[in-house]
Amino acid sequence: QKEVEQNSGPLSVPEGAIASLNCTYSDRGSQSFFWYRQYSGKSPELIMFIYSNGDKEDGRFTAQLNKASQYVSLLIRDSQPSDSATYLCAVNSGGGGFKTIFGAGTRLFVKA
C-alpha cells in the first residue's frame, strides 16, 4: 500500500520560531511533492510544491526533499499565529500518474 505518513501533532511553537513539519512516503518512484495548508473549516490551499530534483524556498517557507530517506519537510521561518493550521503533505504517484496521495496532516499551533 502506497502511503504518506505524518505526525498528527499538534506541533506547538512560539511566535518567531522555526516550525519544522515532516512526512515520509513509501513510493520510491514519486516525482512531485506538495504541501497544503488547511485552516479549520476551510479547504486545503497549495502553498509549495517541489520536484524530485531539488528543494525550494518561497518567502518564509522552504520545502526539502531527502530521496534516499523518502522524507519531505516543510520549514516555516518566523512563524506567525496566522500560520496555525493543519499542514497536509501530498505525493504524486510515480510515473507521472494522476493520483496524488495525501497524508492525514500535522496540526501546527503558533503561540503569540
Add this chain to the structure above:
Amino acid sequence: DVKVTQSSRYLVKRTGEKVFLECVQDMDHENMFWYRQDPGLGLRLIYFSYDVKMKEKGDIPEGYSVSREKKERFSLILESASTNQTSMYLCASSPTTMRGGYFGPGTRLTVT
C-alpha cells in the same frame, strides 16, 4: 486566480436518496478530482477525470459515480446515499498533476 466552486456548502439528505454534487472550475484545467475528507483518515480520492467524458476510479469509488460532460464541470453522484457517506466532499482541479491541485470550498454532506 483559479476559482473552483461547488454547488452547496452544506447538504442534508436521507438514506437512499440520489445525491448530486457539482463542481465548476474556471481555469480551463484538464484534470479534475473528487475527494472526501474524514477525521483521522485524511483526503481520499473517489474519482478523477483527465479529460471530458474520461473518468478513472480513485481509491474509494464504491457507491459513487461521476460525470464530466464539459471541461469545466465535474459532478459526483451518490446513487443511493448511505450514512457512511456522511463526510466533507472536496473537488479539485489542476492543469497538470505535477503541480498540485486547487480545491473548492467543500460540501459538508450529512446523510440521515
